[in-house]
Amino acid sequence: MTDRYGTFVASPLGRRLTGALGLPQPVELRRHTPGDPVLPGSVLVLGATRAAEDARTLLASWGLEVADAPREGARHAAIVACFDGVATPADLGAVALEIGGALRSLGSSSRVVTVFEDPEAATDPALRAARQGVTGLTRSIAHEMRRGGTANGLVLGEGVPLTAPGAAGALAFLLSGRAAYVSGQFVPVATADGAVPADAARPLAGKVAVVTGAARGIGAAIVRTLARDGAVVVGVDVPAAGETLAKVVNEVGGTALALDITAPDAGARILEHCRTRHGRMDAVVHNAGITRDRMLANMDAARWDSVLAVNTTAQLAMNEAFLAEDARDVAGQGLRIVGLASISGIAGNRGQTNYAASKAGVIGLTAASAPVLAARGGTINAVAPGFIETEMTAKIPLATREVGRRLNALQQGGLPQDVAETVAWLASDAAGGTNGATLRVCGQSKLGA
Amino acid sequence: MTHHETPASETASRPAVAGGALRPAVILGGNRIPFARANTAYAEAGNQEMLTATLDGLVARFGLQGERIGQVTAGAVLKHPRNFNLTREAVLGSALSAATPAADVQVACATGMEALGTLANKIRLGQLDSAIGGGVDSISDAPVSLSDGARRVLLQLNTAKTTKDRLRALAQLRPGQLVPEPAGAGEPRTGMSMGEHQALTTHKWGITRQAQDELAAASHRNLGAAYAAGYMDDLVTPFHGLARDNNLRPDSTPEKLAGLKPAFGRQLGDQATMTAANSTPLTDGASAVLLSSEEWAAERGLPVLAEFVDMENAAVDFVDGHEGLLMAPAYAVPRLLARHGLTLDDLDFVEIHEAFAGTVLSTLAAWEDEEYCRERLGLPGALGSVDRARLNVHGSSLAAGHPFAATGGRIVALLAKMLHEKGEGSLGLISVCAAGGQGIVALLRGR
Numbered sequence A: 001m002t003d004r005y006g007t008f009v010a011s012p013l014g015r016r017l018t019g020a021l022g023l024p025q026p027v028e029l030r031r032h033t034p035g036d037p038v039l040p041g042s043v044l045v046l047g048a049t050r051a052a053e054d055a056r057t058l059l060a061s062w063g064l065e066v067a068d069a070p071r072e073g074a075r076h077a078a079i080v081a082c083f084d085g086v087a088t089p090a091d092l093g094a095v096a097l098e099i100g101g102a103l104r105s106l107g108s109s110s111r112v113v114t115v116f117e118d119p120e121a122a123t124d125p126a127l128r129a130a131r132q133g134v135t136g137l138t139r140s141i142a143h144e145m146r147r148g149g150t151a152n153g154l155v156l157g158e159g160v161p162l163t164a165p166g167a168a169g170a171l172a173f174l175l176s177g178r179a180a181y182v183s184g185q186f187v188p189v190a191t192a193d194g195a196v197p198a199d200a201a202r203p204l205a206g207k208v209a210v211v212t213g214a215a216r217g218i219g220a221a222i223v224r225t226l227a228r229d230g231a232v233v234v235g236v237d238v239p240a241a242g243e244t245l246a247k248v249v250n251e252v253g254g255t256a257l258a259l260d261i262t263a264p265d266a267g268a269r270i271l272e273h274c275r276t277r278h279g280r281m282d283a284v285v286h287n288a289g290i291t292r293d294r295m296l297a298n299m300d301a302a303r304w305d306s307v308l309a310v311n312t313t314a315q316l317a318m319n320e321a322f323l324a325e326d327a328r329d330v331a332g333q334g335l336r337i338v339g340l341a342s343i344s345g346i347a348g349n350r351g352q353t354n355y356a357a358s359k360a361g362v363i364g365l366t367a368a369s370a371p372v373l374a375a376r377g378g379t380i381n382a383v384a385p386g387f388i389e390t391e392m393t394a395k396i397p398l399a400t401r402e403v404g405r406r407l408n409a410l411q412q413g414g415l416p417q418d419v420a421e422t423v424a425w426l427a428s429d430a431a432g433g434t435n436g437a438t439l440r441v442c443g444q445s446k447l448g449a
Numbered sequence B: 001m002t003h004h005e006t007p008a009s010e011t012a013s014r015p016a017v018a019g020g021a022l023r024p025a026v027i028l029g030g031n032r033i034p035f036a037r038a039n040t041a042y043a044e045a046g047n048q049e050m051l052t053a054t055l056d057g058l059v060a061r062f063g064l065q066g067e068r069i070g071q072v073t074a075g076a077v078l079k080h081p082r083n084f085n086l087t088r089e090a091v092l093g094s095a096l097s098a099a100t101p102a103a104d105v106q107v108a109c110a111t112g113m114e115a116l117g118t119l120a121n122k123i124r125l126g127q128l129d130s131a132i133g134g135g136v137d138s139i140s141d142a143p144v145s146l147s148d149g150a151r152r153v154l155l156q157l158n159t160a161k162t163t164k165d166r167l168r169a170l171a172q173l174r175p176g177q178l179v180p181e182p183a184g185a186g187e188p189r190t191g192m193s194m195g196e197h198q199a200l201t202t203h204k205w206g207i208t209r210q211a212q213d214e215l216a217a218a219s220h221r222n223l224g225a226a227y228a229a230g231y232m233d234d235l236v237t238p239f240h241g242l243a244r245d246n247n248l249r250p251d252s253t254p255e256k257l258a259g260l261k262p263a264f265g266r267q268l269g270d271q272a273t274m275t276a277a278n279s280t281p282l283t284d285g286a287s288a289v290l291l292s293s294e295e296w297a298a299e300r301g302l303p304v305l306a307e308f309v310d311m312e313n314a315a316v317d318f319v320d321g322h323e324g325l326l327m328a329p330a331y332a333v334p335r336l337l338a339r340h341g342l343t344l345d346d347l348d349f350v351e352i353h354e355a356f357a358g359t360v361l362s363t364l365a366a367w368e369d370e371e372y373c374r375e376r377l378g379l380p381g382a383l384g385s386v387d388r389a390r391l392n393v394h395g396s397s398l399a400a401g402h403p404f405a406a407t408g409g410r411i412v413a414l415l416a417k418m419l420h421e422k423g424e425g426s427l428g429l430i431s432v433c434a435a436g437g438q439g440i441v442a443l444l445r446g447r
Helices: A004-010 A012-021 A050-061 A089-105 A125-144 A165-175 A217-228 A239-252 A266-278 A301-323 A343-347 A353-375 A398-406 A416-426 B008-013 B047-062 B086-093 B111-125 B148-159 B163-171 B194-204 B209-228 B254-258 B266-271 B294-299 B328-339 B357-368 B370-375 B404-422
Strands: A042-046 A076-082 A106-117 A150-156 A186-189 A208-212 A232-237 A255-258 A283-286 A336-340 A379-385 A438-441 B026-032 B071-074 B102-104 B130-137 B262-264 B283-292 B306-315 B349-352 B427-434 B438-446
Touching: A004 A012, A042 A050, A042 A089, A050 A076, A050 A165, A076 A089, A076 A165, A089 A106, A089 A125, A106 A125, A106 A165, A125 A150, A150 A165, A165 A186, A165 A416, A208 A217, A208 A266, A217 A232, A217 A239, A217 A283, A217 A416, A232 A239, A232 A266, A239 A255, A239 B047, A255 A266, A255 B047, A266 A301, A283 A301, A301 A336, A301 A353, A336 A353, A336 A416, A343 A353, A343 A379, A343 A438, A353 A379, A353 A438, A379 A416, A416 A438, B026 B047, B026 B294, B026 B404, B047 B086, B047 B130, B047 B283, B071 B086, B071 B111, B086 B102, B111 B130, B111 B283, B111 B306, B111 B404, B111 B427, B111 B438, B130 B404, B148 B163, B194 B262, B194 B266, B194 B357, B209 B254, B209 B357, B283 B294, B283 B404, B306 B328, B306 B404, B328 B357, B328 B427, B328 B438, B349 B357, B349 B404, B357 B370, B404 B427, B404 B438
Parallel strands: A042 A076, A076 A106, A106 A150, A150 A186, A208 A232, A208 A283, A232 A255, A283 A336, A336 A379, A379 A438, B071 B102, B071 B130, B349 B427
Antiparallel strands: B026 B283, B026 B306, B130 B283, B306 B438, B427 B438
């Protein structure tokens, strides 16, 4: 599971050698530890727009130093470039070139966040061209970022200001170490819903969160991160995984629930557990998933059916139970559902026709369920991990694994922690303005991009 | 002497031990690790590791991390001297608060019952609000003692101050003293193994090979069905790669068992009927049960399964041959039932620990026998029959295995769940025999 090449590159000899040969030079990324400020340095806010003004106010309120222009000899930790108000493609150049002039002043693991309005809300071709242009600009900047830096976009819906809780929350998330492995992506904030958590260090305080597949890997990382953020966690996994589930749950002080999520009463049993033990259920993370890889020409019904059953059908059934009228007493207002999808569901993958179908299905059910959640004040989103260093990916043959690791702008695999941070953010009220979206945590992977 | 009148409300709020009223002790659930045949999956795990894992599984299921439980009482029949504080060390190694007191107890195979019964009493008296009772045993990691001769030599060596003294001590060592003494090799006063004792009882009551094999096969099938239906999901937490008791043969039939050679009954020749399959195997494992007051459970939103109503201990003189080694529960049950004005018919479920199939069947036969009940049990007539449809309905020790001190906890947790599903007021009886001619029985009521 160790990225030996990355460790080698970090050494003085390694750095010289790989530099000379033009080989990938991954950098250790800045990740979040509790107590960290949003950014370790000052922020450059570019643009003379409403969003820029809002950004300056927000960043200052978070205790960050804000600048309008790059300072001679000073390093900045981030650039927030505001493109709200662009009307034609010609309007992009001014701020784009300002970004260019400031790129060299960025430190390591820096951030560029572009803020713009939703292209799909524009009917005028020129307006749409302008807004959509920002997506191409942002993606390219992400490819050009050096030393572990990332670039992402924050897409504001009609009439949603940057000061709306969900937008402010998205900005804080993208700038922080929590979004270390998110690059070249766009976070839509379509509504002014959501709330600023009372305690920034524990945004999930007072919340009860259910995590399926909690015993190992990304699921265990999600449990730990949600608990770190203040949630009481109910860890769910199959009875056979009970030993490891108990260990993970005992680490964070939650409860363990052994059940098979494909059982017809799984949703009801989870609800009953939350009802009697905790009195509420605020977030559900559908992380449980399996792979049964085989080339389609050799695929059999058992392999196909089991993957669809666990990865997609079980989520649908559980969501139905959680959203039913008789579950209102437990899963009331503001229920947040986060499902795990995968790059495989977006780009496809050899030998993963069943897995890709199931994960694309998650993306689909997420989009379609959004209005139902919105009507009751909640949200449903999905996270699509790229190449994440886990037990599973450690088993991939060396050559394939190295390629998979390096086929992204950050030139390294992500950690389970990176996926967990995005899940935890989506489970919080700070992401209340984002609904029906699938966020890739992939380091700007070239697959399916 | 003036009598100070205490207002009723004040008395009611006092614990029973301080003058208030007794309150119920309720069972919230339990956890055990799957049981493993000796020298298989748990060959490297010791008592402390197994008990700690069992406690941790219970903690995880009920969210008790960092909780100060009133008391944890457990025990192990085969115990290393270094494990003198076994339960306390297991608590310290678990996720429970280190401020949780613990105690070790030992009544052979009825250890778990003694642990749970005494804890329930403390809860009823108001001395404890919560408790965990259970037990553990490892045959694989059984303690092995030095012979007395070798031990004396080593103790002398320890106190010897000069080389001359040390050599003098060593010179007393004889080769024969170096053979270690295995633990638990049979009843000390009769020299007979438990199986041999039971073989005499089984023969006396005329229990057939067929009846024993049927009971054994049913035990396996019923436990297998329970696992298949997910019934054990909130009772068992996997350990060391085992998710189910590895002695379990879910598709067992009397026909499959018919071909086995007898394992006990040397004195009985071709009338020996007890085999390896209708006797419990040597097993490793551990169990724990969570008990509390109703208030403690309500505060934490934990559902109450059953009430631990009462227990009775009994013992018989098996040495002079007048009673079977494992017949003590036959005496205990009538005393327990009489206290509550109950008959065997009033019981919705009966759990009789299957030390041997012959033990269960001998006990049932004894209760049906007019003469035995009158002369031995002091009853007016036969105690009655146990409806076989209510007996060990989800299998018992023959299928699961029997780590001695863990069986009490296994049965209490299972029966509590069964009674909870049966409904409020349903009654369950537990009967566990033990080496040394003892036995403990208990009455549970569903909530």
